[in-house]
Amino acid sequence: MALETPPARGPFADAAAQAGLLLVFSLRTVRAGGRALLGRRLSWRECLEQSWFLASVSTVPAVLMTIPLGVLVAVNIGSLAGQLGAESYAGAVVAFVVVGQAAPLVCALMISGVGGSAICADLGARKLREETDAMEVMGLSTMERLVVPRVLAAVLVTVLLNGVVMAIGITATLLVHVLLGGSSGGFLATLTAYSDPGGFLMAEIKAGTFAVLAALVSAYKGLTAKGGPSGLGDAVNEAVVMAFVLVFVANTVLTELHPLLLPPKGEF
Numbered sequence: 336m337a338l339e340t341p342p343a344r345g346p347f348a349d350a351a352a353q354a355g356l357l358l359v360f361s362l363r364t365v366r367a368g369g370r371a372l373l374g375r376r377l378s379w380r381e382c383l384e385q386s387w388f389l390a391s392v393s394t395v396p397a398v399l400m401t402i403p404l405g406v407l408v409a410v411n412i413g414s415l416a417g418q419l420g421a422e423s424y425a426g427a428v429v430a431f432v433v434v435g436q437a438a439p440l441v442c443a444l445m446i447s448g449v450g451g452s453a454i455c456a457d458l459g460a461r462k463l464r465e466e467t468d469a470m471e472v473m474g475l476s477t478m479e480r481l482v483v484p485r486v487l488a489a490v491l492v493t494v495l496l497n498g499v500v501m502a503i504g505i506t507a508t509l510l511v512h513v514l515l516g517g518s519s520g521g522f523l524a525t526l527t528a529y530s531d532p533g534g535f536l537m538a539e540i541k542a543g544t545f546a547v548l549a550a551l552v553s554a555y556k557g558l559t560a561k562g563g564p565s566g567l568g569d570a571v572n573e574a575v576v577m578a579f580v581l582v583f584v585a586n587t588v589l590t591e592l593h594p595l596l597l598p599p600k601g602e603f
Contacts, residue, residue, distance in 0.1 A: 357551070357552065360554075363478055364478055364483060364554075367476060367483055368479075368483045377479070377483065377484070377487075381481075382484035382488050385485050385488035385489075386491050386492050388453070389446065389450040389453075390492045390495075390496070392449050392450060393442075393446060393449050393492065394496060394499070396449060397441055397442060397445045397496055397500055398500070398503055400441055400444075401438075401500045402507050404504060404507075405433065405503070405504045405505070405506070405507030405508040406508075406511050408428075408429060408432055408437070408504075409507070409511035410511060426521070426525035426526030427526065427530075429504075429508045429509075429522075429526060430525075430530035430534065431534075433504040433508060434504075434534055435537070435538060435593075436590075437504060438497050438500040438504055438538055438542075439538050439542045439545060442493045442496050442542050442546075443545035443546075443549065443582040443586075444579070444582075445496070446489055446496075446545065446546050446550075447545070447549040447553075447578035447582060450489060450492070450549070450553075451489075451574055452553070452571050454485050454550060454553040454557060455553040455570055455574040456557065456567065456571055458481060458482075458553075458554055458560075459558070459567040461481070462557065462561075463560060463561070463563065463567060467558065477558070482558075485550055485553075485554060486546075486550040486551065488550075489547070490543050490546045490547060492546070493542045493545065494539055496542075497539055497542035501538065537593050540589065541585075541586060545582045545585060545586070548582060548585060549578040549581075552574050552577045556570045556571070556573055556574035557570060
């Protein structure tokens with residue numbers, strides 16, 4: 336597998352070339368994943384090791400980010416709801432903000448900034464040491480052995496982490512809401528009344544999509560790194576920035592498609 340970085344031809348031409356090569360790399364990853372699964376050649380040990388590693392480096396930062404976020408949401412919602420006389424609808428707002436938007440984005444930022452940078456650095460170091468070239472010479476597919484397990488691990492960890500982040504965010508918001516004098520019963524009543532399984536499912540779909548994008552970008556930039564340690568550092572920075580941009584674009588698209596793909600209950 337030969338992956339080349341495009342030559343510098345101006346910002347717009349270079350961005351288009353990068354997008355094209357990333358698309359080709361993604362298609363190669365899908366094809367390699369299909370071959371690995373159908374041929375029973377998937378390295379499950381590598382997948383489990385990468386899953387454990389990503390979970391270990393992403394869970395604590397995600398939790399530490401979610402708690403103050405939940406507090407901030409609760410304080411702002413409580414203040415605004417008090418001015419409007421709609422304190423009982425705080426749970427509905429939390430269902431939209433935390434479940435629909437905040438939780439998947441927190442997971443995406445963690446898997447892109449923490450896990451993605453680690454994936455890029457690991458694969459980039461292997462590339463610079465010519466380990467990937469040696470694997471190809473020995474007939475071992477770099478895509479099957481290194482890229483596919485990391486993409487699957489990123490999806491698994493991010494989907495599970497999204498559930499944890501949603502639970503912690505809702506709990507933190509509920510506790511602050513009660514401490515500010517709100518009713519826990521009213522909070523939970525509106526939370527369950529205005530949330531539906533489709534919203535939680537879309538949040539998990541978002542998390543999985545963000546994980547795929549972050550893992551693919553990180554693996555691509557790592558396997559195309561060149562120029563020694565400084566080039567690898569630049570590749571890691573570029574991978575994080577590209578992943579963040581793609582995540583926010585994907586979030587906008589999926590948010591707009593949510594009513595079409597998973598209509599709220601009562602709508603057909």
